[in-house]
Amino acid sequence: MATLSPITANLTWADAAPDTNFWSTLAQGLLPPYVNTCRWFAGKARQQTGFAVRTVHTISLPDGDVAYLLILEAAYADGVPENYLLPISFITDHAANSLPFRLADIPDKGRIGEATLGEQPGVLIDAIYDERFRRTLFTAIYQNQTVPQPNGQLTFHRGKGLDEGDDALPSQVLPVDSSNSAMTFGDKYFMKLYRKLFRETNPEVDMVAFLTDESNFANIPAFGGSIVWKRDDTPDVTLGMVQRMVPNDKDSWAQTGDYLNDFLYAVPQRLFAIREDVFDRVELLGKRTGEMHCALYKPNADAAFAPESFTTEYREFLIKRFEDLLDRRYALLIDNYTKLDIQAQRLAWVFMEAKEMIDTFIADFRTRPFDSLRIRIHGDYHLGQVLAVSQGMNNDFVIIDFEGEPESSITERKIKHSPLKDVAGMIRSYHYAVSAKLFNSAETEGLDPDHLQRVSDRWFYLIRDTFLNAYMDTFGTPHPLFKDSSEVNFLLLIYLLEKAVYELGYEISYRPSWVKIPLKGIIDVIRDIEKIRLSDGNTIPDVPMLQTGLLQTRSV
Incomplete structure (x- = not known):
């Protein structure tokens, strides 16, 4: 002090x-x-x-x-x-x-x-x-209290995640430093006080409460309650939330890294080996992701959660955000081009040469008819947001942290997207997992980068398709969220491209040796954009095709 x-x-x-x-x-x-x-x-x-x-x-x-x-x-x-x-x-x-x-x-x-x-x-x-203060907050939530204040009232709401008889549990403050404060009650419940406040309800509380109280989706820490400051003429402000605690082994990023170790050790021996249980885990995560989105699809929900179509306003919002992002990334890439390794430079050149193709793709998104729907989604979905649990849930997954994109405003975090935006986030996370492991490990040091790229691509494509197939199988066909496979493919590319371009800025600024990872993700999307152009039969003569020859380092 x-x-x-x-x-x-x-x-x-x-x-x-x-x-x-x-x-x-x-x-x-x-x-x-x-x-x-x-x-x-x-x-x-x-x-x-x-x-x-x-x-x-x-x-x-x-x-x-x-x-x-x-x-x-x-x-x-x-x-x-x-x-x-x-x-x-x-x-x-x-x-x-x-x-x-x-x-x-x-x-x-x-x-x-x-x-x-x-x-x-x-x-x-x-x-x-102050143990008295912690006990008072928890009791107020448990009893659904409303406490009048000179400026509005504090509303303590109890969710389905609180069990009867748990109104007097011992509590403690978790010793971790973070952007919020965390307390535990009886090693069974977790209370988070939000320190930085916004003039709206917190999207995490909205999402967790909806999934717990309005659905049967069990693979989240169940909603135990919330603390909300209510006033007559201004939006409610969320002050805190209670959830069930989840005993976990590790998050899925760490677990995927463990699975990749076996694969990594085989690469120098020119062996390609993926354990069967890796596919089982990826399939299960795809299924749980699909079940989460099914739970969030409620046609008769109130306006905050009711499904919506792809309106002109939504498309323009997404396009403007993406075009601004794209312009900044092109400028950043040009300014830092000479700092990149040879492999990253080749990828960067192909990306920059494909600008007109990307512009045409975005223009197509502006006008292409869509019958698929948009819903509230996780919004910041990746392997680090999924806990691998084994106690009481038989080696399952629990999805956490529904606050949304950290750099977006609270209003933007509540915008409805296609659930494929979450899918794109997880796909990009798998790509990062294998790329980071293969390109940054002592076991692969000295191996030909092009060979490593081909090996990591093979692993990634198998895992991506396993996840995506299990995800889509969860919905059945047809499902109102997705009109058909053509729309699924197109929308997934939109979100994959946006995610990879966003990642590019971070890597250029903080980890230049990793720039090839998002660049490779961008090139993969551009390849698929080119396939759509060819299948649609709407190739524009003035827009060049993808310059894949620039990726070649030697004659074959």
């Missing part, structure tokens, strides 16, 4: 809520240095112009004491202010020995600073470290 001067006020802690002068003093004194040490505060690198406590919610604790939920505004020299959730308790020296926890056990990152309030000295702490 930083050595700052304690604050002093004549009021008691229980009377502090309406005293704006007290909160202003706190926001100008103790809070700025404290908040800037917190992992969840995202504004450390920005030029700050001050903090202000905009709203104070009162939480009555079981022993008659109170805690407060502060809505803290951080203002900056440039850009809009941000709002953060800060729960706060005051532990007096007098009361410290009678608490159900030890003050000495509160880590420095939970200590805001010293204060003397109403002649009572003590310490202000982040209330997540």
Whole structure:
């Protein structure tokens, strides 16, 4: 805890809520240095112009004491202010020995600073470290409480994931630092408090609640409840969520890496070996992914989840986002071309030469009729978002983290897409898994890069097709989400291209040696675009075909 001067006020802690002068003093004194040490505060690198406590919610604790939920505004020299959730308790020296926890056990990152309030000295702490506060939140969710506040009300909603008789479980704060705060209850439930707040409900809470309460999809951590700040004339704000805890071995990225080890060790021996259980796992993940999307397809759901068609507005949104992304990636690629290895340079050249073909493909997307539908989806789907579980679920998968694309706004994360966008994310994740393993391992060092590319392609295409076939088999034919295989193929290419082009920017900026991975993904999509052009019979003479000859390094 930083050595700052304690604050002093004549009021008691229980009377502090309406005293704006007290909160202003706190926001100008103790809070700025404290908040800037917190992992969840995202504004450390920005030029700050001050903090202000905009709203104070009162939480009555079981022993008659109170805690407060502060809505803290951080203002900056440039850009809009941000709002953060800060729960706060005051532990007096007098009361410290009678608490159900030890003050000495509160880590420095939970200590805001010293204060003397109403002649009572003590310490202000982040209330997540106050066992009374944790118990109060959980009980309020368990009992479906609504707590009126001067500015709206706090609504505690209980979901189907909470079992009867679990209203008094012991709790603890998880010691991990992240953008939110995590607490566990009885090693059975997981509570997340969202620190950075948005003027809308959190998409993760919406999705998990819908899948738990409105469907029978069991392969997520079940929704236990939520904490929402409701006001009459403004959108609801999500403050927290409870889910069932899931004992897991590892995420599917790590598990896929384990499976790839056997494959990797065989490559230098010019052997191609994939264990049969790898295909079983990939098929199962394809099936679970399809079941998730089936659960999200509810024709009679409310507007937030009802299926929608491919409207002109949606197409223009997607096209504008993709074209802006594409322009930035072309510029980035040109600026960094000489820094790439030979293999990446060849791929980059083919990509740049295919610009007109990509433009034509996007123009086709703008006008091509689609009868397939769009729904709410996971939105950031990859192997790292899937847990491999073996306790009680017989070697199954659990899908986690429904917050959506981290760099998108909350509104954009709630836009409905074809579920093939999630499929594209998983396909790209498998491509990364095999490429990263083969091109960055000591076992393959010194092997011909073109040979490695061919071997990784063979593994990837087998795994991709296994996943995709199992996924589509889950829906049956026909299904309203997908009109036919022609539309499935076209839409999948749209999302695969967008995903790979997005990945390209990250790799150029942070891992130049990995640039070949998204570039190869882009070239694969362009090859399939060319097949569509030929099968449609609408080749345009002025648009050149794919220059695959540029990929050749030697005569064959």
